[in-house]
Amino acid sequence: MNNDIQTIVYSQDDINQRLNQLANTITEKYRDQFPVIVSVMTGAMVFATDMIKRMNFKLNVDYVDVSSYENGDQSTGQVKLVQDLSHSIKGRPVIIMEDIIDTGYTLQYLTNLLADRGAKSIEICALLDKPARRQVNVEADYVGFTVPDEFIVGYGLDYDGLYRNLPFVGILKRSVYEN
Ligand code: 5GP
Ligand code: MG
Numbered sequence: 285m286n287n288d289i290q291t292i293v294y295s296q297d298d299i300n301q302r303l304n305q306l307a308n309t310i311t312e313k314y315r316d317q318f319p320v321i322v323s324v325m326t327g328a329m330v331f332a333t334d335m336i337k338r339m340n341f342k343l344n345v346d347y348v349d350v351s352s353y354e355n356g357d358q359s360t361g362q363v364k365l366v367q368d369l370s371h372s373i374k375g376r377p378v379i380i381m382e383d384i385i386d387t388g389y390t391l392q393y394l395t396n397l398l399a400d401r402g403a404k405s406i407e408i409c410a411l412l413d414k415p416a417r418r419q420v421n422v423e424a425d426y427v428g429f430t431v432p433d434e435f436i437v438g439y440g441l442d443y444d445g446l447y448r449n450l451p452f453v454g455i456l457k458r459s460v461y462e463n
Contacts, residue, residue: 307338327383
């Protein structure tokens with residue numbers, strides 16, 4: 285599995301340090317707010333799990349699963365809800381946990397959906413941001429790292445269902461997906 289990685293972009297240590305900083309910032313803001321942490325399956329699972337252990341305040345955890353319609357490898361911008369929340373978020377502050385913001389379509393869809401559901405406030409916490417590919421104006425309130433326009437795997441991010449369990453963030457060798 286590790287042989288398929290071209291470069292390690294952020295090591296396990298890098299990630300741990302950055303998560304400590306992000307979680308401290310979020311804890312300062314949310315300690316008396318009782319938010320719902322909504323993680324976007326499956327990519328954000330590892331990030332969200334590590335983050336909530338660092339959030340030192342009362343919170344609830346929920347998740348959604350979405351899929352985007354694709355045309356070849358181009359996102360069409362249409363997003364479909366595959367798995368809905370289990371609880372109401374009406375009147376609740378929400379923090380959406382996402383693995384990576386690419387075109388922005390997924391988070392645009394989700395923020396609209398959660399606003400329609402009556403969330404009191406909505407913030408976005410993304411492990412990675414790939415601004416080079418943005419199609420719609422979506423910005424995260426908390427970002428772990430900004431990454432170049434490369435295909436990233438590890439720490440929750442997959443290629444064809446694989447590599448989610450790598451403890452670091454890396455660039456996948458092109459030979460893996462170009463054959
Ligand atoms: P967006 O809707 O912002 O285009 O896409 C967000 C989703 O696309 C992410 O949640 C992730 O599942 C997928 N994605 C975008 N860029 C990458 C990448 O570099 N690597 C992986 N593994 N997934 C990506
Ligand atoms: Mg995703």
